[in-house]
Amino acid sequence: xxxxxxxxxxxxxxxxxxxxxxxxxxxxxxxxxxxxxxxxxxxxxxxxxxxxxxxxxxxxxxxxxxxxxxxxxxxxxxxxxxxxxxxxxxxxxxxxxxxxxxxxxxxxxxxxxxxxxxxxxxxxxxxxxxxxxxxxxxxxxxxxxxxxxxxxxxxxxxxxxxxxxxxxxxxxxxxxxxxxxxxxxxxxxxxxxxxxxxxxxxxxxxxxxxxxxxxxxxxxxxxxxxxxxxxxxxxxxxxxxxxxxxxxxxxxxxxxxxxxxxxxxxxxxxxxxxxxxxxxxxxxxxxxxxxxxxxxxxxxxxxxxxxxxxxxxxxxxxxxxxxxxxxxxxxxxxxxxxxxxxxxxxxxxxxxxxxxxxxxxxxxxxxxxxxxxxxxxxxxxxxxxxxxxxxxxxxxxxxxxxxxxxxxxxxxxxxxxxxxxxxxxxxxxxxxxxxxxxxxxxxxxx
Ligand code: NAD
Numbered sequence: 001x002x003x004x005x006x007x008x009x010x011x012x013x014x015x016x017x018x019x020x021x022x023x024x025x026x027x028x029x030x031x032x033x034x035x036x037x038x039x040x041x042x043x044x045x046x047x048x049x050x051x052x053x054x055x056x057x058x059x060x061x062x063x064x065x066x067x068x069x070x071x072x073x074x075x076x077x078x079x080x081x082x083x084x085x086x087x088x089x090x091x092x093x094x095x096x097x098x099x100x101x102x103x104x105x106x107x108x109x110x111x112x113x114x115x116x117x118x119x120x121x122x123x124x125x126x127x128x129x130x131x132x133x134x135x136x137x138x139x140x141x142x143x144x145x146x147x148x149x150x151x152x153x154x155x156x157x158x159x160x161x162x163x164x165x166x167x168x169x170x171x172x173x174x175x176x177x178x179x180x181x182x183x184x185x186x187x188x189x190x191x192x193x194x195x196x197x198x199x200x201x202x203x204x205x206x207x208x209x210x211x212x213x214x215x216x217x218x219x220x221x222x223x224x225x226x227x228x229x230x231x232x233x234x235x236x237x238x239x240x241x242x243x244x245x246x247x248x249x250x251x252x253x254x255x256x257x258x259x260x261x262x263x264x265x266x267x268x269x270x271x272x273x274x275x276x277x278x279x280x281x282x283x284x285x286x287x288x289x290x291x292x293x294x295x296x297x298x299x300x301x302x303x304x305x306x307x308x309x310x311x312x313x314x315x316x317x318x319x320x321x322x323x324x325x326x327x328x329x330x331x332x333x334x335x336x337x338x339x340x341x342x343x344x345x346x347x348x349x350x351x352x353x354x355x356x357x358x359x360x361x362x363x364x365x366x367x368x369x370x371x372x373x374x375x376x377x378x379x380x381x382x383x384x385x386x387x388x389x390x391x392x393x394x395x396x397x398x399x400x401x402x403x404x405x406x407x408x409x410x411x412x413x414x415x416x417x418x419x420x421x422x423x424x425x426x427x428x429x430x431x432x433x434x435x436x437x438x439x440x441x442x443x444x445x446x
Pocket of ligand 1: 211212213214215216217218235236237240258259260261286287288289309337338339340381382383384385386387388389390
């Protein structure tokens with residue numbers, strides 16, 4: 001399934017028609033392909049404030065073979081603009097951020113990346129310092145709204161002591177894996193980050209469970225984590241058995257028919273993983289349903305079924321994995337699929353939005369326990385993603401839903417999958433308790 005409007009607006013006839021009618025022309029995004037360079041051109045790097053992360057940025061760019069020209073006033077247009085804004089003492093230094101970014105962003109190539117690194121406002125020494133740090137959030141979110149041609153801008157917050165965790169996030173945001181992640185703020189934390197990982201198959205040798213894998217986003221997750229090297233245990237309800245088997249075969253994984261809400265679901269999954277694989281490295285809670293009605297018309301069955309699949313099953317399966325001695329291997333990763341509705345709310349979705357907001361509460365609360373085990377738990381909140389779930393929406397709502405974001409298009413299942421695969425990778429050890437929105441900077445719940 002693809003975004004028909006983006007395809008149309010970029011076709012020969014479509015492109016001139018769209019231009020004549022003054023309609024938006026969404027760009028074809030730069031999406032990840034194994035083996036492709038991190039960036040399709042050079043990167044320019046600047047600082048505002050003292051800047052603690054110059055070494056980290058230089059290492060990422062050097063390892064990826066990205067050239068960093070000395071100046072920013074000629075030569076090849078940059079594919080990325082990186083600003084190390086750590087060490088700001090007050091708002092006065094923001095002028096330096098503006099002075100660096102304005103000319104650099106003007107020269108940014110299509111599908112470019114703007115990435116700012118900053119200190120956490122909450123750890124500032126003074127209100128002026130906190131103000132300067134927080135100001136960067138407004139700056140980055142606004143740059144993201146101004147960028148065109150499929151370019152994105154994001155902010156990575158790096159507390160002191162967490163420098164080693166920043167590299168993985170920087171690579172993600174520069175790469176095509178983050179094509180539909182725009183205008184977001186991600187905070188990394190100190191962790192034992194492996195020195196390196198196989199850039200093409202970072203999940204080699206890992207066992208990854210993906211629930212709701214028979215179709216849509218779950219099938220895309222299965223494909224992407226398998227492409228990255230994992231053996232996939234594809235889980236879905238028995239009624240979806242045929243398509244589940246097809247996905248499992250395609251990714252050379254195994255199909256495991258399981259209703260995640262069944263009373264014995266956690267026990268069956270634990271014994272399956274123990275018996276067949278000895279353990280598990282990655283668990284992606286993707287299975288989800290909608291049963292929309294306005295609150296006043298919402299019957300208990302709609303409320304209960306959505307809560308059971310979208311939230312209670314994630315809690316129960318995660319608890320069982322943690323309690324099953326040694327089952328979740330060191331470096332374990334849990335990624336829970338939330339939703340933009342869980343952040344912004346959505347008319348007709350009190351049950352769904354409550355369940356998806358609950359998922360965010362769950363990962364935040366569990367993060368310290370996971371960190372203590374050398375593991376991580378994070379949530380991914382998709383915005384408008386082109387799937388069978390969104391295909392069922394009325395035409396008008398669907399077309400508006402797909403366009404009201406800075407990239408003017410719906411995301412693809414692969415965009416959610418790439419973010420999940422990154423969070424599952426060994427060097428993402430310092431990303432824990434986070435919610436990564438994959439929404440093209442949707443105007444909803446920004
Ligand atoms: P989908 O309906 O296409 O696929 C969901 C899959 O989950 C199906 O294969 C279904 O059989 C399975 N499933 C449902 N109940 C199950 C159960 N009890 N046990 C095991 N499997 C079960 O949906 P999708 O669009 O691919 O969405 C995947 C996830 O992403 C969901 O959690 C959804 O809430 C979330 N999401 C989707 C969007 C979007 O725009 N499509 C946006 C935000 C969040």
